[in-house]
Amino acid sequence: MSRLLPFIGFMLLVGLFGFGIWWNTQHDQNAIPTPLLDKPAPAFNLPKLYEPTQMVSKVDLLGKPYLLNVFASWCIECGVEHPVLTAEGPTLGVQLVGYNYKDAPDDAKGWLAKHGNPYDLLIADEPGRTAIDFGVYGAPESFLIDAKGVIRYKHIGPLTPDVMAKELKPAIAAMLKEAP
């Protein structure tokens, strides 16, 4: 009956829209499970930011766990994350390795001079090719790598106090418990 048409038409639209929203919330994940979790970090060999003639490789860093923090001077969110890293970095109990991503060294150095340098070690990946091996999509991203060079935790986006407290620190604690 034609009188039902408007109602049916409308409910169809609502149904379509509602389905679309539901489907979207299912696929809209906040934490993408990285395929590299609990797998060895890729091999890398990158120059130091301040002494570009010196190279740092994955092997050099074995033996002590570290937090690899991908950042860049052009990355706005890194500016948000930086004070958090500076404040809480020393309390984490692991080394802080800064990974300067797709950045001109002068820009990076200027940015660090302005915002402070909390890192124990700074390496630079200007072309960004090694980052691809890490599955880095952009900045900021952080990887927790243990003494054996295995990626234990990855965070995409800025490290907020919330993330630090609820995710990173527990991950570090869990990792340190099993270390010999």
Add this chain to the structure above:
Amino acid sequence: MTPELGQLALILALLLALAQSILPLVGAWRGNRALMAVARPAAAGQAVFVAMAFGILAWAFLRFDFSVQYVADNSNLALPWYYRIAAVWGAHEGSLLLWILILNVWTVALAAFSQKLPEVFASRVIAVMGLIAVGFLAFIIFTSNPFGRLLPMPGDGADLNPVLQDPGMTFHPPMLYMGYVGFSVAFAFSIAALLGGELEQAWVRWARPWTNVAWAFLTFGIVAGSWWAYAELGWGGWWFWDPVENASFMPWLVGVALIHAQAVTEKRGSLRAWTILLSIFAFSLSLLGTFLVRSGVLTSVHAFASDPRRGVFILAFLTIVVGGSLLLYALRAPKVLGGKPFQVVSRETALLISNLMFAVAAAMVLLGTLFPLIGDALNLGRISVGPPYFGFLFPLLMLPVVLLLPFGPFLRWGKGDAPVLKQLLLRAGIAAAACAIVAAFFVDGQPKAIAGVAALVWLTVGVLLYALKRWREMPRGRRYPAEMAGMLLAHLGVGVFVAGVLLSESLSVTRDVRMAPGETQHIGNYDFRFDGVHHTTGPNWTADQGVVTVTRNGSETTVMHPQKRTYPRGQVQTESAVDAGVTRDLYVALGEPMDANDVEGAWALRLYYKPFIRWIWAGGLLMMLGGLVCATDKRFRIKRSARAEAGAEAADGLQIQETRA
């Protein structure tokens, strides 16, 4: 202490709204007069408490009560008192409070002026208004409370968005809401008619003045918004087809169709389905518009993740209102969709065609506005629909309407009169063509401008010819009843509006240019001389103020003072200088200094010459006036005998005094 009273007032209002809706509906269903009689007092009570809540919020603003979060977010110590009042509806929560306040204004008016309507019907109408109030009050109380506290209380507030610190923006939302909310009355009438299974169309006659007034307010709100955008945003545009504007335009378009459908149904009994469905859609679009603009939740699918409460509530509310009314329609629509028959060439057909055009236009705008959302929901990417989509389709759809418009009054109900129509076509057509040819010389052959002149003449001559016909054929005192006068005014307004749009769009000149103090630019017949920039201050801002002297053939026309203001929170705002005129506007906006360190040196300036742009809003105002005048027609006032008349189950409908038209 008092803000909590505001919260309490809202809760009490909600309880009264529940009483106002449930009890009379039950009463109408059961024929229980005591329950039906609850409607008016409950409505009055609800209005009192809503007004109290609103007053308390306004008082909090006036007293600088920054312990209320909403006040702290939207005002500060430097904000002048009149903008502090406007700040009440400056953001989401407060504007919803304004909405429910205005709903109560309409409900109280309805309760007062419906005393002569049959009780069953009137109580249903008021009850439906109550249901709407329940929805909004619940939304406010549970998801958008304006009375939340901010502790510890800050010493100073943020600020009212500088864009809103303007007289135009102050009364634009209330006017718009008067329109949006006003459509709820037509909606309530339709629902009450469906509930009661009214066979006769008398109720449409009662609904007409309310609908016309609501539409007039909406027209004014849109005109005010467009004029404000032009004056304040600094880009010389008056319509951008952005979602916020479209949200108000869609109900307006459906409203136009509605007021015409109501006219047909009232006089001839036909198009009843249209009248009911259009009132449902007009109100639904009003609701959609309110939520689209005010909460922002509907514009991004992902926003559901961050604030699901509001989004879910809104969707549920919309689904219940629209789905429910459409279901009711399916179940209760008059089985006899009768009414007097009409031939292909008749006024009914003309109105049917134009209604179809308006409905399709509204659908087209809806599609374009929601398309980005759809694309988002289906993960097609972040799409936006550019103005050309709307700008191409809308004039196309309106063309048949413009062409048909002069014929409307000349066409008779039921069947047209060929010789009369032919004569009209010849006279108006030739006049339009002649003027178009003459205009072509003045506008350098610009097709849009020529079309604008042609449309203006076509429509105006059509209106004048009809007015003349009435003058000749009708006796004194019955020539121009209010309904007729309103129609003539509104249709005249259409002509003025179309002319304004086409002429200003095709003939305006925009120039972004770098000017050093002393330099001159020539646009149209005018010379704009930039006389440098100096510093100045206002109540809550500081500004760089430019001086631009405009001359014409050597004699000074005006001196303009465009500003670049800075507000306490660092926001920068362009205050353009506009020299308004009946046939043209001159418009100057400051861009930025060419050298940031030398504010007194050269600047980038935006200069506009905009012919006939005021006609756009003048046309809109004429339409608004037409709507208001129409509503005052004596025929719409309910006589004492209406009760008896409506009580009778006349399948044929009321005998309506029809002046020969």
Add this chain to the structure above:
Amino acid sequence: MPMNPTRKRRLTIVLSILAAAAVAAVLVVLALQNNMNYLLTPSQVQSGEAASYNTFRLGGMVKAGSIQRSSDSLKVTFTVVDAGGVMPVEYTGILPDLFRDNQSVIATGHMDGARFVATEVLAKHDETYMPKELKDAMAKAHEGKQVKDAGNGESGMENR
């Protein structure tokens, strides 16, 4: 079977409505297709997603210190960034009031070699429409966390 006039009239009406509807549908689809603008972030453009579009919208944040104005014309160059990418932009004209360092911006235009030539630049910080869209685009491109608004409620079309 001869058709009576009422039927015939009805049929004509129905057919003409269908025809008109078909025409309308075609026009709408055409108009939509020609005027749909996709929003892409610099990282999406750099990974090649813009290749199939002539005109598109570039969304991101204005990199601090990158705004350079020409001294004798209205040409401006600046850099738009998001989490994973960088894009130089060129624009000739007057920029909107809200345009400054670290502001979210959406520019409409096309690619010219390695840089983006904008015909329109919008920095309207419209709480209810644009930043969410931009936020989502940037978040999607970076596959993850919601970008937090740097400021709140500046200017815009909020209260029309």
